[in-house]
Amino acid sequence: MSTDIIAGKKIILGVxxxxxxxxxxxxxxxxxxxxxxxxxxxxxxxTEFITPLTLSTLSQNEVIVNTFPSSxxxxxxxxxxxxxxxxxxxxxxxxxxxxNTVAKIAHGFADNALTTLVPALRCPLIxxxxxxxxxxxxxxxxxxIKKLEDTGYYVLQAEEGELASGLRGKGxxxxxxxxxxxxxxxxxxxxxxxxxxxxxxxxxxxxxxxxPVRFIGNRSSGKMGFEIAKAAYIRxxxxxxxxxxxxxxCYPEIKLLKIRSAEEMKKSVEQEFEQTDILIMSAAVxxxxxxxxxDKKIKKEDKLNSIKLEETADILASLDKKNKIAAxxxxxxxxxxxxxxxxxxxxxxxxxxxxxxxxxxxxxxxxTNKITIIHKTGKTIELPLMSKFQAAHKILSEIxxxxxx
Ligand SMILES: Cc1cc2nc3c(=O)[nH]c(=O)nc-3n(C[C@H](O)[C@H](O)[C@H](O)COP(=O)(O)O)c2cc1C
Numbered sequence: 504m505s506t507d508i509i510a511g512k513k514i515i516l517g518v519x520x521x522x523x524x525x526x527x528x529x530x531x532x533x534x535x536x537x538x539x540x541x542x543x544x545x546x547x548x549x550t551e552f553i554t555p556l557t558l559s560t561l562s563q564n565e566v567i568v569n570t571f572p573s574s575x576x577x578x579x580x581x582x583x584x585x586x587x588x589x590x591x592x593x594x595x596x597x598x599x600x601x602x603n604t605v606a607k608i609a610h611g612f613a614d615n616a617l618t619t620l621v622p623a624l625r626c627p628l629i630x631x632x633x634x635x636x637x638x639x640x641x642x643x644x645x646x647x648i649k650k651l652e653d654t655g656y657y658v659l660q661a662e663e664g665e666l667a668s669g670l671r672g673k674g675x676x677x678x679x680x681x682x683x684x685x686x687x688x689x690x691x692x693x694x695x696x697x698x699x700x701x702x703x704x705x706x707x708x709x710x711x712x713x714x715p716v717r718f719i720g721n722r723s724s725g726k727m728g729f730e731i732a733k734a735a736y737i738r739x740x741x742x743x744x745x746x747x748x749x750x751x752x753c754y755p756e757i758k759l760l761k762i763r764s765a766e767e768m769k770k771s772v773e774q775e776f777e778q779t780d781i782l783i784m785s786a787a788v789x790x791x792x793x794x795x796x797x798d799k800k801i802k803k804e805d806k807l808n809s810i811k812l813e814e815t816a817d818i819l820a821s822l823d824k825k826n827k828i829a830a831x832x833x834x835x836x837x838x839x840x841x842x843x844x845x846x847x848x849x850x851x852x853x854x855x856x857x858x859x860x861x862x863x864x865x866x867x868x869x870x871t872n873k874i875t876i877i878h879k880t881g882k883t884i885e886l887p888l889m890s891k892f893q894a895a896h897k898i899l900s901e902i903x904x905x906x907x908x
Contacts, residue, residue, distance in 0.1 A: 542591070596682070709767075
């Protein structure tokens with residue numbers, strides 16, 4: 504069993520007067536489901552959008568709205584509640600955060616319960632602003648957001664899309680999953696340490712067609728590659744993800760290129776590689792493909808009893824990896840370390856991630872993985888079973904070590 508990094512964490516959720524305030528209910532549910540302890544603080548405006556009763560019921564804690572407890576029926580009786588609550592927390596998240604609250608925090612105001620908590624914090628703070636497109640893109644708002652980032656707060660940028668006003672543009676609160684991913688990042692102790700880096704990730708299986716109906720594929724779900732792409736984005740990288748057929752979903756800001764065959768994967772990687780700093784090849788690319796694919800469905804009466812195969816081209820071989828970092832994956836069933844180390848050398852990689860199918864709850868169908876990371880220097884890190892998102896972070900941290908060494 505892998506342990507959830509969020510379990511037992513003490514988290515303050517700040518909610519402000521945004522149309523997306525209802526989404527705070529889903530954030531609380533997810534945090535509580537993952538066994539975090541959640542205390543909610545709302546601005547008075549937020550209570551116009553969602554009731555403290557709802558958030559108190561979901562968080563299983565009293566909700567703080569007023570700075571002065573005597574003026575709040577359900578408030579805490581402690582006189583310095585703001586200091587005690589701030590010191591209690593492992594993390595504070597403000598989601599959604601209005602343009603108004605962004606401005607107040609950027610300028611050090613402490614004129615309501617939520618903004619009073621912020622300067623008292625000793626723990627990290629995640630701010631997830633959301634507003635209509637013009638309010639969000641407004642120059643002063645953008646300056647304030649930058650100020651929050653420069654101060655060291657983790658800002659989760661709003662997403663593009665349809666807004667409550669009917670306008671389209673940047674301003675949407677990210678999906679709950681992405682907010683929780685940012686929580687996981689920060690409670691693990693990571694930060695935006697990949698800012699300015701361009702990362703290319705490959706994921707999923709490839710399908711090699713036999714005829715219009717059938718193909719040779721493999722059991723890769725793409726999950727590991729998608730988690731690497733998401734983890735890299737949440738750590739500040741610009742990410743391109745080239746994926747074979749997969750049902751996984753990634754963040755809208757990740758450039759997703761869908762391919763089908765090993766040949767298409769090769770073409771796509773070659774096109775993207777030049778503008779890449781780091782290549783992570785987690786896709787399970789077919790080693791063999793049918794020499795030719797029939798353009799008509801092969802019928803039973805055709806008595807097909809063999810398919811002639813040829814090797815697919817090696818994607819890594821043709822790439823000039825000078826001044827770049829390249830990481831690969833090896834899935835082995837026997838002589839794991841020896842085979843993975845051999846692949847690392849043969850493909851001239853900086854590191855290789857070894858997946859072993861011998862481990863329970865590890866591999867294709869699982870959300871967890873047990874990996875071993877081998878550097879070209881020979882340094883080998885054997886990790887315990889963990890979520891694929893956590894494993895992705897470990898891989899990225901080792902890649903950072905390659906860059907910095
Ligand atoms: C229907 C409605 C929706 C609003 N949605 C947002 C929003 O998404 N983002 C935002 O920054 N302000 C929004 N506002 C404006 C804020 O509620 C207003 O600036 C308020 O003073 C914010 O207070 P607070 O920051 O203390 O929560 C909205 C106002 C209304 C009437």
